[in-house]
Amino acid sequence: EVQLVESGGGLVQPGGSLRLSCAASGFTFSSYVMSWVRQAPGKGLEWVSGIASSGGSTYYADSVKGRFTISRDNAKNTLYLQMSSLKPEDTAVYYCAGLALPVGANSNTYYYAGLDYDSWGQGTQVTVSS
Numbered sequence: 001e002v003q004l005v006e007s008g009g010g011l012v013q014p015g016g017s018l019r020l021s022c023a024a025s026g027f028t029f030s031s032y033v034m035s036w037v038r039q040a041p042g043k044g045l046e047w048v049s050g051i052a053s054s055g056g057s058t059y060y061a062d063s064v065k066g067r068f069t070i071s072r073d074n075a076k077n078t079l080y081l082q083m084s085s086l087k088p089e090d091t092a093v094y095y096c097a098g099l100a101l102p103v104g105a106n107s108n109t110y111y112y113a114g115l116d117y118d119s120w121g122q123g124t125q126v127t128v129s130s
Contacts (some may be wrong), residue, residue, distance in 0.1 A: 001025075001026045002025075002026040002027050002118075002119045003023075003024070003025045003026050003119075004022055004023070004024055004096050004097070004098065004119055004120060004121035004122075005022065005023045005025075005121055005122070006020060006021065006022045006094065006095065006096055006121045006122065006123060006124040007020070007021050007022075007023070007124060008020040008021050008124060009094060009124030009125045009126045010125075010126070010127070011127045011129065012086055012126070012127070012128055013128070013129070013130050014086060014087060014088060014128055014129075014130055015085060015086065016086050016128070017082070017083060017084045017085075017086065018083045018086065018126060019080060019081070019082050019083070020036070020080065020081040020083065020094055020096075020124060020126075021078055021079070021080055022034075022036075022078065022079040022080070022081075022096030022121055023077065023078055024077045024078065024079065024098070025077065027098075027119070029072075029074055029077040029098075030053060030054070030074040031053055031100060031101050032053055032098040032099060032100055032101065032118075032119075033050065033051070033052060033053050033098065033099045033100075033101055033110060033111055033112050034050065034051050034053075034070075034072060034079045034096060034097070034098050034099075035047060035048070035049065035050040035051070035096070035097050035098075035099075035111075035112060035113070035117070036048040036049045036050075036068075036070060036079075036081045036094055036095070036096055036097075037094075037095045037096075037097050037115065037117075038090075038092035038093065038094045038095065038126075039092055039093050039095070039123075040089070040091060040092040041091070041092075043092075045095075045115050046061070046063075046092075047061060047113045047114070047115065048060070048061050048063075048064055048068065048081075048094070049061065049064065049068055049070040049081065050070070050111035050112060050113055051070045051071070051072055051079070051111065052106075052107060052108055052109055052110055052111055053101045053107045053110070054074075054107045054108045055071065055072045055074065056107070056108035056109065057108060057109045057111065058070050058071075058111075059111045059113065061113075063089075064083075064090075067083065067084050067085045067086075068081060068082065068083050068084070069081070069082040069084075070082075079096050081094070081096075083126070086126075086128045087128060088128045088129060089128075090126060090128050091126060091127050091128050091129070092125075092126060093123040093124065093125050093126075094123060094124050094125075094126055095120055095121050095122075095123045096120075096121045097117035097119065097120045097121070098117055098118055098119045099112045099116075099117050099118050100118055
């Protein structure tokens with residue numbers, strides 16, 4: 001059974017930091033392009049960050065560039081999102097999502113910034129408030 005389980009969310013003050021984790025199981029994690037997607041209260045899904053299946057390249061939405069860092073450990077089947085300088089507008093449910101690397105795509109550079117993933121986690125709440 002394919003499973004993605006996020007953890008690490010919580011309440012943090014503006015300017016603070018949090019590290020999210022996403023544990024993967026039931027599929028070949030190293031063959032999947034991974035992303036973090038968030039949904040703020042009353043709003044739609046927003047792609048936040050993506051990472052190539054090898055971990056060789058990372059990509060960010062303009063809204064989080066310079067503040068968030070995505071990484072993965074393929075040996076541990078785990079995806080991470082280090083969030084710093086958090087703002088109230090970062091308040092959202094954060095989901096990890098995975099897409100099988102398309103045939104012929106470059107495992108070091110290919111990423112996906114859409115919302116049509118093969119697998120989704122259940123989400124973890126991040127609240128930034130004083």
